[in-house]
Amino acid sequence: MSHTQYPSALLEKAVHEFSSLPGIGRKTALRLVLHLLRRSEEEVCSFGNAIIRLRQEVCYCQCCHNISDTELCRLCSSPSRDRQTLCVVENIKDVMSIENTQQYRGLYHVLGGVISPMDGVGPKDLEIDSLIKRVEEGEVKEVILALSTTMEGDTTNFYIFRKLAHTSVKVTTIARGVAIGDELEYADEVTLGRSILNRVEFTNSFK
Ligand SMILES: [Zn+2]
Numbered sequence: 001m002s003h004t005q006y007p008s009a010l011l012e013k014a015v016h017e018f019s020s021l022p023g024i025g026r027k028t029a030l031r032l033v034l035h036l037l038r039r040s041e042e043e044v045c046s047f048g049n050a051i052i053r054l055r056q057e058v059c060y061c062q063c064c065h066n067i068s069d070t071e072l073c074r075l076c077s078s079p080s081r082d083r084q085t086l087c088v089v090e091n092i093k094d095v096m097s098i099e100n101t102q103q104y105r106g107l108y109h110v111l112g113g114v115i116s117p118m119d120g121v122g123p124k125d126l127e128i129d130s131l132i133k134r135v136e137e138g139e140v141k142e143v144i145l146a147l148s149t150t151m152e153g154d155t156t157n158f159y160i161f162r163k164l165a166h167t168s169v170k171v172t173t174i175a176r177g178v179a180i181g182d183e184l185e186y187a188d189e190v191t192l193g194r195s196i197l198n199r200v201e202f203t204n205s206f207k
Helices: 009-018 026-038 041-057 092-101 128-136 151-163 189-197 202-206
Strands: 082-089 106-110 142-145 170-173
Touching (some): 009 026, 082 128, 092 106, 151 170
Parallel strands (some): 142 170
16 A cells, blocks of 8 residues: 655544545545635534534434434424334434335334344344333334345344234334345335335235
């Protein structure tokens, strides 16, 4: 690897920070940093503060674990959402994808990932216990499993399904067989919207 000579240690430090982001190489990082140097001091301070405040002040909804500015997120506190339907997703991006379809009026539960023994992620590392507790409270009538169609996603689906067996909740899964990629965020809105509407009972999804 060649060592670039930087005329300034501050420049080098900034390039180093930018290139630590996913998908950003040293060249792109340098281009971004030089771009910021051409912006006004006010604009760059606003840029920096947005990142600092995001990290320091962000919180997660106590109920669904979605990203939120308040203890209870906008969706959980909305009176117009259907509180009997819960959609289980891996991450916050999935909530955003499903919301974009405008086909879903229920609430969410963000697991924070999927069970993956290879990566050392077990059920206790995810928001699964809180999901079961939420369902046990009795208001939820249907749990929609909307995890990725990977082996880890399938394992997690089955684990949750078994954990919910003692409740009377209906467990469904978003329709397979449609052109959904490995991750929900890759699915186009129409396809994703349709697969939510055409969800099937989880036990039937094995056939
Ligand atoms: Zn919430």
